[in-house]
Amino acid sequence: MLPPGIIAHAARLGEVRIRDLMSAQPGRAAGLLISHAGIELDLSKQRLDPPALTALTGHLETLDFHARRDALLSGGIVNASEGRPALHTAYRHGARVQGSDAEHLVDETQAQTRAFATRVRGGDFRPAGKPVSRVINIGIGGSDLGPRLVADALADHAGAGPELRFVASLDPSDLQHAVAGADPETLLFIIASKSFSTQETLMNGQAARDWLAGHVGAAQSGRHFAAASAARDKAVAFGIASDNVFDFPDWVGGRYSVWSAVGLSLEIGLGPDVFAAFRDGARSMDEHFATAPLARNLPVVKALVDFWNRNLLGHPSRCVAAYSARLGLLPGYLQQLEMESLGKSVTANGEPAPLPGGALVWGGCGTEVQHSFFQWLHQGGDVTPVDFIGIASHFASDDPRERVLAANMAAQGAALLDGVQLPAGDDPALAAQRSMPGGRISSVLLLDALTPATLGALLALHEHKVFVESVLYGINPFDQWGVELGKVLTKGILDGELSRYDASTRAMLARTGFVSD
Structure with a gap:
């Protein structure tokens, strides 16, 4: 309370x-x-003053905030319902995990994605004998929203590099727009899916592969794909070369994942140096969050105000x-x-x-x-x-x-x-309609200025703000079970197991021809 x-x-x-x-x-x-x-x-x-802000800061301290923040930044199990840390900060070297397996994986993956991005941008990666001219990121949720935002925000910093497009919706027109006007032999698709089983992403990936197969042949279509995933075996079974599958570990939540291999499309389209500067800006905010006094700590104060x-x-x-x-x-x-x-x-x-x-x-x-x-x-x-x-x-x-x-x-x-x-004047009704309460x-x-570094700092600020609010609320900010329920119910509808659904839902499915009466 x-x-x-x-x-x-x-x-x-x-x-x-x-x-x-x-x-x-x-x-x-x-x-x-x-x-x-x-x-x-x-x-x-x-509508706040220093005494109220001091009281809010004091309340946060009574909730063991310092220890919780240290657990977040040092790889503690802060996602208790799934038994995981939340180490997205490790991808900008803002976590205290020196010498750990996580640090080793981050360093290795970043070296791999940078080398791959350099090959693609330099024209040395040629899946069909031609340089890549367009990269299409296939993902959903954090695997789409983060890369899409950063690509748009930093487009003026991209320089010469492949064009970036994004596919998230299962509406076929989304993929059609992404490939429109392209030479199929110059396309590179990146599938961003931790499990490599997210329904929307996998279906769009399969549709892209089928479309490519009609242009370059089924045997060659897999050459036009890379992936960010924790399920390397599934990606390889899909037809992606193992060397083109980059680790996306389960201790990075989807909505915090733009810093990881999920940002591969950005590293290619914007360039490795621009992407590194984006991470550097986030790391600066990580350090500020970890060390600044709470009353002058940007993420902390922003969280307190929003909570208030x-x-x-x-x-x-x-x-x-x-x-x-x-x-x-x-x-x-x-x-x-x-x-x-x-x-x-x-x-x-x-x-x-x-x-x-x-x-x-x-x-x-x-x-x-x-x-x-x-x-x-x-x-x-x-x-x-x-x-x-x-x-x-x-x-x-x-x-x-x-x-x-x-x-x-x-x-x-x-x-x-x-x-x-x-003032009411001769027409009180009109005066009232034109007045605004203010306050x-x-x-x-x-x-x-809008630079890679300031954008990185801005996104990191809000990530940490969310964590501070989660401490104030006493909740776990790193799971999303409400999202999972909808996935389960979708599967039941697709499998025809409709007896568990309400009469209104069953009637709509019948009325629209999705199922027969």
Whole structure:
């Protein structure tokens, strides 16, 4: 349960005007500003003050946070339900696993993927006698969302390299789009699946292989594939050469896997040096998370604020508004990272959770979203905290479009904060409709510039933020049993075992012709 002291702070601050906090705290803007690794977090528009933040930090310490963080970073069993560590940080050398089998595997795999990526980019890997011109990543969930986000975010840093495309959906049009216009002899497919049995990924892989076989022959089609998987035998049985299967161990969760061999498509498309800089930025955030005082620790403070808004101020969702076209996929990536990790109502001990779990995460790319759901944010009956994510260099840009983009981001935060109250005048109804209540909270995350390093730091910040929240909730953020149930029920439908399903589901399947009456 929540300590009475924190509840008292929430009662004190719950209705206070943020403008009044600003007036009463002349140093508020500087005191609620934290930065590291080219990222600045501004919390001055949050309904929060230093005493409340101190109380939240103290509460975290009572939950044995330091020991839990050390267990995470040193390879302890932090995923108890599956008996595994969560060592995604090892792939950016941010874990304390020197001399371990995990470190050896990471070093070996990174050397292998770098060498393979260099061969492909240099034109030396020629599955059909021609250099590879397009790489198509086949995966789903974290094996798709992470690589897809990074490829889009860092496209301006790629230089000369194969084109990157992605396939995740079982809708056949997804694969059709990925191969459209390509010379089949210049394609390389990468299957990213830890078990090499994920239904969507394997079916898309088989469809890609069948399509290739019609162009290069069945005997040659396997040459056009590589894989990131823990199931080397299954990948080889699929037709992939063993040397082109790169380890994706079970102690790396899918939504944390972009740093591992799952990032092979990125290492090829962006280049090994760009991918290494991306990992380096994440490692810097790892070190900050491990050593910075909690009150000045970016992931810790961001987690405390999100926990405060969700559980003390009662805001069930958070909007992520990314004011960069290159970060347009970030809200979807964070949606999976946070909601798959924190969307749980049972503690790690199997008890009903006393708190409702993490917030709903949603959002989009500004300024586009200003013309869609920002109406709801400004005047809707629900209050939703907003994370504005922007690029600091846009504010001083010589390009007027970037300056207008930056000004829009700043203006939206100010508008949410202050609102506007119009005098009734001759038309009270119109004045009321044009007024906005204000008092709506937001944070700003500013990247100095969008580089491989700052993107890596930004993603690592949110990974660690999720872990901190999991400690506050007492849940395991590294399993996802809710996802597994749907897979089991899908298999039952495909196997025709329909007696266990409700009448509505059976009727829909019959009505659509999926099964006969």
